[in-house]
Amino acid sequence: MIAIKNLSKFYGDIRALDQLELKIGRGVIFGLLGPNGAGKTTLVSIMNGLLDFDAGEIEILGLELKANPGAIRRRSAFIPQALALYDNLSVIENLRFFAGIQKLSGAVLRANLDYAISVNRLEGMLNQRAGTLSGGQKRRLNIAIGLLNNPELLYFDEPTVGIDPESRNQILETIRACKDDAKTVIYTSHYLPEIEKICDEVAIIDHGRIVLQGRLESLLQEEKTDAVIFTLLNSSRPQLEVIAGRYEDLEVVDGATLLLARQSAVRIGHLLEILEREKIAVKEIRYGTTDLEALFLRLTAAGGADV
Amino acid sequence: MFKALLIKEFRLILRDKQALAALFIMPAIFILIMSMALKDTFNSERSLVDYAVVDLDKTAESAALGSFLKVDKGLHEEKISLTDAAGRQTALRGELDFVVEIPAGFTAELGQGVALGPRRLKLYAAADIKKEMLELFQARLLNGVQQLRLENLRKELTPLLSEAVLTLAADKFKGFELPPEALLKLSFNGRFKGQRPTSTQQSVPSWIVFGMFFVIIPLSTIFIGERRQNTLLRLRAMNVSTPALLLGKIVPYILINQLQMWLMIAVGMYVVPLFGAEALTLGRSISGLFLVSFGLSLTAVGTAMLIAVVFDTVEQATTIGGIINILLGAVGGVMVPTFYMPKVMQSLAGMSPMAWGLDGFLDLFLRGLGPQAVLPEFGKLVFLGLFLLCLAGVIFERKVKSL
Incomplete structure (x- = not known):
């Protein structure tokens, strides 16, 4: 479905993507994770033909991207994080407009409209102005627009930002429904529990490179550790780096987070003593983290970026 | 699309x-x-200037001078009585652009051809009057005075002239009574008829x-x-x-x-x-x-x-x-x-x-x-x-x- 080789992209002297390699199979929900500035948005923009790249090869849906951007776009859809719709148009006017842009007409238009409306449960609000919808309803309309061309490949960029739990669940159901309809979904999000919940495969990107890729289940199995995550108050990164330098298996995730790789009551007690001596307050301690968050934090710790 | x-x-x-x-x-x-x-x-049918005449002379000639101004459609005479300076000032601050005062004895002295001096016409103008309007009104008023002088001259010369000269003069002076449209055709650049x-x-x-x-x-x-x-x-x-x-x-x-x-x-x-x-x-x-x-x-x-x-x-x-x-x-x-x-x-x-x-x-x-x-x-x-x-x-x- 997607094969990326040696992909590099520069913004002036800044290397946004560094010989990135990625393979995504057909019919999966693929989670793309990475701290802010890791290169996720650049990668997704390039895959959607919105940005040029400096080196490498990209093949999407069996087609070479540079040679066939139009054909690939017709078979894929990008659902941006920002609500890319018109507040002053009604739900149905928005849908018809974007369908018109994609030159849909006749039976195909009717079928695709019905599909996008029903999967996103928009039936009761078709004549309502988009500007008057709730945050969750707007997100669903945003997704419905992306489904209009019945794409084989969908890019979701943080689709659940700033919405209530009920709407979030509805959106996650929609994404699962896309998979059931044999669509491939590339999903970027900061909500790691969501990724764990719906993704089949994940890749973690950091400093423009894929640092880990695989099926979620096996990655979590391999990563099964006794890690403990300390969330701290009134600490600074240099301060934490001094502590970590004196302490085995302790990693600095960011200026307010420490990750202790192996769990034992003595080690935890010892670390708490050190923190108290340094007058650093502990906000939260999470034990036995075998989840994606621990994996993510460990892999991206060196860069010190936030989640 | x-x-x-x-x-x-x-x-x-x-x-x-x-x-x-x-x-x-x-x-x-x-x-x-x-x-x-x-x-x-832009409308030549509507008056652009409102004025009043204060006729202290009260002669047939002074009345004729007032009527010269009336011929012009752009000038509109307000029939108001302005007997004192205060009234005149009030009028010029409000509805009037000009007040023309014809002093007593003005037409008599004009007829005698003496230097007018103290019996000059008085023209009072509103403070915000445009320069072009002032010049046009002055020209119109002075034109009226010239016509009055010509009329006086004609009256004085008539008894002294023979019948033949008078007939000839009457023929030659016919043009003076013609309306402006008979002498002047106005057309705006490029407009239709x-x-x-x-x-x-x-x-x-x-x-x-x-x-x-x-x-x-x-x-x-x-x-x-x-x-x-x-x-x-x-x-x-x-x-x-x-x-x-x-x-x-x-x-x-x-x-x-x-x-x-x-x-x-x-x-x-x-x-x-x-x-x-x-x-x-x-x-x-x-x-x-x-x-x-x-x-x-x-x-x-x-x-x-x-x-x-x-x-x-x-x-x-x-x-x-x-x-x-x-x-x-x-x-x-x-x-x-x-x-x-x-x-x-x-x-x-x-x-x-x-x-x-x-x-x-x-x-x-x-x-x-x-x-x-x-x-x-x-x-x-x-x-x-x-x-x-x-x-x-x-x-x-x-x-x-x-x-």
């Missing part, structure tokens, strides 16, 4: 009440106000031009909104190219400009007369109207697109757009006609696209010329419009690439 872009743009504009007010209601109101405010300036320039003919083109440039506000507002809400990004991800995006803006706004122009013309033709000003008459060249309005549209849309791609917020775009609009209008002769401006300002006006469009419209509406006369203005406007659109396209493309 293009149809979808057009429908979307029209829907967004129709739902933007402020935009509709700026595009249609504001210029229509300006046309009404300016046509009515200036109607007397019987047509005169009116305030409506002057106002409508100005406010059409000004109103057309107000597409800057809705176009930039909608475009920046689309950019900020990522709908433009989404459209690009749906294979919509930059030229197609720009064309999706240009065509609707050119159509809106056409609608504006014809609506303003309709206001000039049918609404303005209801308020007492003269109706607009179309020139002889509809094709000329299309040429000028198309050129103006292209420049207005080009300016709007440039503002929309350069500025990042709606507030910046509407503020700068509004300022540019008003400056172009002020310099281009929309607010103050260029013929009132000094030479330096007139040269500056030649740099404003609004002045080019206005000149083109005045060629058609006021001077009654054909499409060939507006080709230079059309060429300049199209060239500038295309240049601005290309510049906007290049800047937009660069901004998109540096996403």
Whole structure:
């Protein structure tokens, strides 16, 4: 479905993507994770033909991207994080407009409209102005627009930002429904529990490179550790780096987070003593983290970026 | 695809009440106000000057002097009694432009041909009287005095002349009694037979031009909104190219400009007369109207697109757009006609696209010329419009690439 080789992209002297390699199979929900500035948005923009790249090869849906951007776009859809719709148009006017842009007409238009409306449960609000919808309803309309061309490949960029739990669940159901309809979904999000919940495969990107890729289940199995995550108050990164330098298996995730790789009551007690001596307050301690968050934090710790 | 872009743009504009007010209601109101405010300036049937005569002389000749002024339709005599200086001052501060005082004994001394000195006519003028009006009124009054002197002379000479000389003189002097129309034929440059320039003919083109440039506000507002809400990004991800995006803006706004122009013309033709000003008459060249309005549209849309791609917020775009609009209008002769401006300002006006469009419209509406006369203005406007659109396209493309 997607094969990326040696992909590099520069913004002036800044290397946004560094010989990135990625393979995504057909019919999966693929989670793309990475701290802010890791290169996720650049990668997704390039895959959607919105940005040029400096080196490498990209093949999407069996087609070479540079040679066939139009054909690939017709078979894929990008659902941006920002609500890319018109507040002053009604739900149905928005849908018809974007369908018109994609030159849909006749039976195909009717079928695709019905599909996008029903999967996103928009039936009761078709004549309502988009500007008057709730945050969750707007997100669903945003997704419905992306489904209009019945794409084989969908890019979701943080689709659940700033919405209530009920709407979030509805959106996650929609994404699962896309998979059931044999669509491939590339999903970027900061909500790691969501990724764990719906993704089949994940890749973690950091400093423009894929640092880990695989099926979620096996990655979590391999990563099964006794890690403990300390969330701290009134600490600074240099301060934490001094502590970590004196302490085995302790990693600095960011200026307010420490990750202790192996769990034992003595080690935890010892670390708490050190923190108290340094007058650093502990906000939260999470034990036995075998989840994606621990994996993510460990892999991206060196860069010190936030989640 | 293009149809979808057009429908979307029209829907967004129709739902933007402020935009509709700026595009249609504001210029229509300006046309009404300016046509009515200036109607007397261009109407020779209506009085431009109100005056009163205080006749302290009370002779047949002094009454005749007053009646000389009455012949002029532009001068209107108010029949009010002004017996003292205080009353005269009050009148000049209020309804009157001039008060003429004919002192007692004025006509008698005039008839004797003595130096008048203390018995001179007194002319009191309102403080805000225009220089041209003062000169015209003075000339008219002095003309009346000269006629009075001629009449006195005729009366004195008549008993001294033979019957033959008198008959000859009567024949030769017939011309003096002819009305001005018999001696002078007035025709305005290029107008059709019987047509005169009116305030409506002057106002409508100005406010059409000004109103057309107000597409800057809705176009930039909608475009920046689309950019900020990522709908433009989404459209690009749906294979919509930059030229197609720009064309999706240009065509609707050119159509809106056409609608504006014809609506303003309709206001000039049918609404303005209801308020007492003269109706607009179309020139002889509809094709000329299309040429000028198309050129103006292209420049207005080009300016709007440039503002929309350069500025990042709606507030910046509407503020700068509004300022540019008003400056172009002020310099281009929309607010103050260029013929009132000094030479330096007139040269500056030649740099404003609004002045080019206005000149083109005045060629058609006021001077009654054909499409060939507006080709230079059309060429300049199209060239500038295309240049601005290309510049906007290049800047937009660069901004998109540096996403």
